[in-house]
Amino acid sequence: MSLLPPIRLGLNIDHVATIRNARGGNYPDPVRAALIAVETDVDGITAHLREDRRHIRDDDMARLKLELTKPLNFEMAATQEMKAIALRVRPHACCLVPEKRQERTTEGGLDVIGQHNHLKPYIAELVAAGIRVSLFIEPDRKAIETAHALGAPVIELHTGTYCEAFAHGDHHRAEEELARLSTGAAIAGDLGLEVHAGHGLDFATAEKLAEIPEIRELNIGHFIIGEAIFIGLTQAIKQMRAAIDAGRARARPRS
Numbered sequence: 001m002s003l004l005p006p007i008r009l010g011l012n013i014d015h016v017a018t019i020r021n022a023r024g025g026n027y028p029d030p031v032r033a034a035l036i037a038v039e040t041d042v043d044g045i046t047a048h049l050r051e052d053r054r055h056i057r058d059d060d061m062a063r064l065k066l067e068l069t070k071p072l073n074f075e076m077a078a079t080q081e082m083k084a085i086a087l088r089v090r091p092h093a094c095c096l097v098p099e100k101r102q103e104r105t106t107e108g109g110l111d112v113i114g115q116h117n118h119l120k121p122y123i124a125e126l127v128a129a130g131i132r133v134s135l136f137i138e139p140d141r142k143a144i145e146t147a148h149a150l151g152a153p154v155i156e157l158h159t160g161t162y163c164e165a166f167a168h169g170d171h172h173r174a175e176e177e178l179a180r181l182s183t184g185a186a187i188a189g190d191l192g193l194e195v196h197a198g199h200g201l202d203f204a205t206a207e208k209l210a211e212i213p214e215i216r217e218l219n220i221g222h223f224i225i226g227e228a229i230f231i232g233l234t235q236a237i238k239q240m241r242a243a244i245d246a247g248r249a250r251a252r253p254r255s
């Protein structure tokens, strides 16, 4: 058994909505997936309401807030429109991410340094409303220190580069990226930040991330929803939980 607290698993349900929206109808319903996931074994649900509403829609957020019995993590760009919606929906948490219209998925972390003056009052308003704010950033010292200075209690480390290197069999680069994530998590932990991680994770990469002692939560979507096509959502979640627990059992506190 690890001496460390267990890792929470957050399921991102965006891509259930992607499949629904491909036909413009009402199914598959992302809220139904969220409820099954909660019943199975997740600690929270993440949904990203994008500016272009390509997957999650406004009424999905409202229904999630109404029906979920576990924390809702509202992923969003730091725009005035999204802030107004978040203050209405009042999710447990808001994860602020960069967003570009043309991107296939979130590319890179939030530019917390360049956007400091915009983000400072923005975060303060969400925090004052009782929402736990998380900043999706690269594992760079300066970005982590800036996130801390901005008053966010949580950061989510971007694991996309690591997962891409791993998927391409580039072991050297994957090791380098994993070390960068581990160092970033240690820096954040020293600052008192709660550390989450996510983007592009599968069973193998989630297991590796779970070995990093400061990480308290992994947010995973695309892989689990894809795997659900073959083995079902319940089984995909259970397998992911087992992978994370296996990694966590090997984790050791830093000396």
Ligand code: PXP
Pocket: 012, 014, 048, 075, 095, 097, 105, 106, 136, 156, 197, 198, 199, 200, 201, 219, 220, 221, 222, 223
């Ligand atoms: N965390 C954040 C901040 C994200 O932007 C995403 C993608 O929406 C995820 C986690 C989940 O990534 P994936 O769908 O690749 O597992």
